């Protein structure tokens with residue numbers, strides 16, 4: 019059942035020592051026993067455990083329990099609870115939805131579909147800026163609030179108060195501040211209607227809006243905004259009246275009562291209401307843009323960071339691990355294709371007990387019936403528990419969540435004294451959690467929060483899950499009770515940090531922060547928000563990031579918020595899990611639906627209980643497809659950012675609980691979701707970047723189980739075919755002929771220069787951001803007549819960052835590294851040149867001599883992961899040519915040249931970029947050699963002596 023599956027020579031966990039000893043990853047392949055395992059008492063246990071079928075009680079635990087702890091639930095109304103908890107098992111059995119088929123499913127599907135059918139440019143809705151009240155949980159019913167003229171109302175009430183003598187100085191000030199806040203709010207709403215933005219709190223809503231400018235983040239912009247507000251009052255009124263005319267509806271404003279609120283709580287409420295507007299943000303893209311605009315302008319109130327020292331390092335290496343030989347550890351890592359960069363000190367563990375966790379924490383792991391840690395857990399847990407910042411990259415479904423949760427709870431539990439301060443009843447005291455987990459999607463936040471449930475219950479801890487689309491008042495209410503851990507999406511976290519001038523929530527005591535799906539967190543929409551949040555954390559916190567994909571370009575950003583991180587990569591950055599059988603169909607749009615029916619028919623005939631996610635590009639496409647499937651007897655629900663969050667949460671719960679077997683989703687469901695028995699993924703619309711493909715198909719084939727994916731590619735989608743082929747090649751998976759043909763078409767276009775290639779997700783996000791920054795720079799230059807201003811901007815910082823990275827890879831750095839290693843620079847000269855003409859030849863090439871490098875360095879430069887990374891980033895082809903000549907020998911006349919890498923690419927710059935990347939790898943490789951020599955007491959690496 020948990021057999022590893024090695025197709026086409028691809029690496030997987032079953033190839034590894036972990037695998038052979040890890041019943042989870044590969045119970046059936048353990049032919050050879052290495053000595054050190056035989057000595058391991060824990061290992062003997064494992065062998066015994068191999069006989070045991072794996073039981074995972076996790077989901078039943080989660081779903082039999084409420085998502086929040088009982089104390090929280092008991093304080094909610096039944097309606098509120100409905101939003102947070104999945105239906106109880108009893109409900110499932112009696113659910114009419116379950117009993118019926120098409121008819122009832124249709125009605126369910128129709129209901130959810132209709133929720134999302136909000137017209138995109140409906141100004142009637144956009145201009146309703148009155149926040150919903152805290153008691154209203156129904157997002158579907160627009161509130162009917164009488165139209166009021168804000169200025170007149172304010173004046174009227176103020177006069178009344180003045181006449182009756184109830185206005186004293188403080189309340190006047192409050193009045194002013196409220197009025198100006200309302201005015202700002204009013205102004206923001208109107209301005210934001212004119213703005214185009216590009217950031218969002220949720221994966222797929224970015225698809226539905228145009229991205230033009232970052233209105234963002236920095237403090238100095240606040241003053242500008244205020245001035246603008248003061249100066250443009252008249253403009254606002256005219257825009258408002260224009261809008262009112264155009265929509266045949268007058269603009270509704272904040273009711274006068276809230277403007278004149280006098281006591282502290284009312285002040286809080288006003289801000290709550292302000293952010294409450296974002297609750298239904300995903301229903302209407304224009305409204306969403308407004309919300310984001312506001313959010314980006316928001317400044318998180320500053321708090322003095324907590325400076326009480328705290329313990330970060332809890333790890334104590336066990337005797338067994340200490341006694342492993344270096345070569346044993348190296349071979350373990352080599353076989354798993356584990357690449358480690360940075361100041362790495364720790365060795366992997368092989369069993370849970372080698373982590374030295376308190377028995378109470380270990381007990382939770384035991385309850386989960388996870389017999390041994392997975393490779394990413396083995397490698398990252400010791401590093402994180404030693405207090406290091408870390409980037410962890412491993413395939414989908416490989417257990418990354420537990421890799422960051424265990425150290426998180428270890429940290430919370432270790433700070434017992436300070437923890438108690440997070441539990442408070444004083445509503446004026448802000449909530450100061452110890453740990454933070456940020457996720458790019460709401461669904462993922464909910465899932466991770468549920469996974470924390472056993473920890474909350476066992477240790478009496480409090481947690482809060484805060485994400486958009488839910489009434490913020492409830493979340494504020496939870497925070498007022500205090501919490502140890504907060505899990506959330508960046509947009510909502512910013513809202514909460516700003517509520518009541520930072521008196522609701524502050525992050526000055528965060529000691530451990532996690533960015534899950536880190537690369538997505540740094541993508542275009544999130545970067546400013548994430549950076550803002552990270553700045554509000556205490557500077558000496560520990561930060562870890564995890565993902566299955568992490569484009570190297572993201573690293574510069576990641577390193578801005580990490581302190582000397584160690585980077586641990588299992589396999590490669592962009593690999594699809596070997597346990598997924600990937601299938602492809604080249605077909606026209608009008609053939610897709612029939613093919614889908616065929617695929618579903620075959621799947622359901624062999625796996626009646628198996629669950630399916632079908633990915634489509636657009637929200638509308640999802641709705642239509644779900645309706646069509648229902649009409650063909652396949653009960654299904656659509657899931658996307660245009661739906662109410664309550665529906666989105668319920669849909670995931672239905673799928674997890676088996677109430678529904680099929681969902682049709684946009685990429686909002688592509689990241690992190692872990693759904694038992696989800697055995698088929700269909701990309702009805704092919705994803706448009708590689709990372710998305712990896713995550714989408716990664717919803718199946720998880721935790722060692724096998725899964726299947728189908729991707730429909732139309733003949734016009736040759737770029738998608740090209741990307742997928744690259745992925746398959748990287749993963750050593752067979753490439754279907756038709757797909758290869760289509761990919762070749764794209765390559766030919768590339769060669770002719772008919773198309774431009776921007777690879778992957780980083781192309782979509784970072785490159786756009788880079789382009790925008792470039793444009794800003796140009797504009798600034800024009801404006802300041804060649805002088806781009808004296809102030810140091812974010813852009814400059816980025817530029818500096820970039821240049822630092824560039825310097826690292828420069829010839830100078832290479833030369834220095836080489837000098838240290840005792841190798842002559844001439845030994846790996848790069849020869850650039852134009853390739854000969856001919857159909858197979860490329861336009862530019864470079865030759866990089868690798869013959870005379872130490873073996874370990876050579877391996878580091880030429881291993882599959884390194885080569886794959888360079889190929890992926892530059893689109894160059896890389897081939898090993900020539901023959902290896904041992905030290906002191908040179909080829910005689912007519913003999914093959916010394917071993918070298920031939921790098922071929924379409925443009926000179928691509929080839930040079932590839933060479934730079936190889937040089938960086940080379941430096942790393944040489945450093946490794948040196949470190950290893952030092953560790954062995956060597957002299958730092960004479961030529962050829964270190965292997």
Ligand SMILES: Nc1ncnc2c1ncn2[C@@H]1O[C@H](COP(=O)(O)OP(=O)(O)OP(=O)(O)O)[C@@H](O)[C@H]1O
Pocket residue numbers: 042074076387388389390391392395412413414415416417418419420565566689690691692716717720721
């Ligand atoms: N040591 C373990 N042994 C067995 N199963 C495990 C172990 N650790 C985690 N799992 C299970 O593996 C599954 C996948 O784990 P998880 O969701 O953490 O994967 P992931 O690597 O974060 O995937 P993604 O990249 O898609 O987010 C879960 O069902 C989890 O319970």
